[in-house]
Amino acid sequence: MVTSKESKPLRLTLPQTFIDNMQAILGSQTDSFLNSYNEPRTYGLRLNPLKAAALDKILPALTEQFGLQPIPWCATGYYYNEEFRPGKHPYHAAGLYYIQEPSAMTAAELLDPQPGEVILDLAAAPGGKTTQIAGKMHGQGVLVANEIHPARAKILSENVERCGIVNAIVTSAAPDELSRRFPALFDRIMLDAPCSGEGMFRKDEGAIAEWSDSHVAMCAARQSDILEHAAIMLKPGGRLVYSTCTFNRSENEDTIHAFCLAHPEFEVSQIERVWPHESRGEGHFVAVLHKAKPSDVVADACSSHASAAEDGPAERISSSAQTVTAPKLRAREARSNSSRDRGADRGRRSSSGGAGGSSAADMALLHAFCAAALPGGAGLGPGEPLRFGDALYWLPHTNSGSPIRASDLQGLKVARPGLHLGDIRTNRIEPSHSLALAVSAHAAAWVQSYRPDAPEIAAFLRGETLPAQEGSSGWGLIAVDDLPLGWGKASGGQIKNHLPKGLRWFK
């Protein structure tokens, strides 16, 4: 690979201090490592298990079309040929895959998320690890995806939506804000820490210009600080995965070593490095830690959490917080947990605010919508409806309780307090794009599904009206190979396009 402006081999642009640091780590392998900077970068995508029903049929053609080759460390990961630009394909708009740097796929594999757990992705934007974790949870349990920067949290939320994730809450908070609220709550935590990005040099030459020793030191200090908060939020017996896309020891082994010295309740079970001169990937560091016994930090934080909850800020979200039976949402989505079966009360205020107080009316509208537009069911897991202005969300629960209640989210910046079901209008619900991407095409009252190269798909993605098949009326889905792309509303032989304007393709 060469620099675009001067055709100078990338290796020659690397800072000398960086080269010296790498020499100290890699010794005789340094030359081979540095030569990797003159090789082309790698491109990867990860298939979305939440779209598994359509995948089997599509995969053989997809493999051929994008030149897919398996990534050895991730069963759903594939290298692709960049010339095929899978990010511009209708399958991408339908959430069939997530484009992700191959070595970055290691971290969520080692987190080993399980369906039904309560999991935090603490530094989550743009959503590579979040979507990978969600794929392994199969819509069961609760996933909190947090990103400190609001603009990046919006992108994260859009990726959660595109991938059809039903059980994620997306927040935009500093780690200390979360650790005050959620001590010892999570079964697993992913901390893909902000870092000096030495593994990004091939992908983004700007990262070379930003690199300095002092930046590395600043990143290491910030990582240690974030790790402290992750430690507070992990349950005893829980698993914490720490990862970076940088190579130096200060931000990797040294950070983990210092953390474990300060936290004897943690032990490291595995350290993995993906090196660009050994594997087809840009490089990653992953440490797997286990929290063995209750820590004093947790006890302290519990008491401060309790008082923080008592003094909680003004309500920004209202919730019905009632046991909701949703018979017309069908089977597993009808489950909502009563206060009786909630997990142990960790000193939080109950979420009985209900300032909107219109949950029964909201649910009646939702039932009516589902009966007409989604007779096959919405596919939601256990949860409760949550009003946020006019927007109606489904706050996810686990099978045994509601680990995060509406009141826990009060005063936090929340990009998405669960699946956005739709917006309440006078006497009706306008379904959200998130709901279209989360349901099965076959659950809809009508679906018009086309091959990816059909002119109707391009027209739909441009926001145009489509002709309706005979007999269709009301809400239904436009799909590509049975993968929903968005809502349409049929009337008088025409389908009005409800793809959000921001997602439309240009002519």
Ligand SMILES: C[S@@+](CC[C@H](N)C(=O)[O-])C[C@H]1O[C@@H](n2cnc3c(N)ncnc32)[C@H](O)[C@@H]1O
């Ligand atoms: C390596 S990126 C995360 C990539 C993401 N996990 C993925 O797989 O798509 C690190 C993230 O940490 C966020 N960040 C920056 N400063 C932070 C801080 N002080 N606390 C928590 N997160 C921070 C950055 O905005 C960035 O989105």
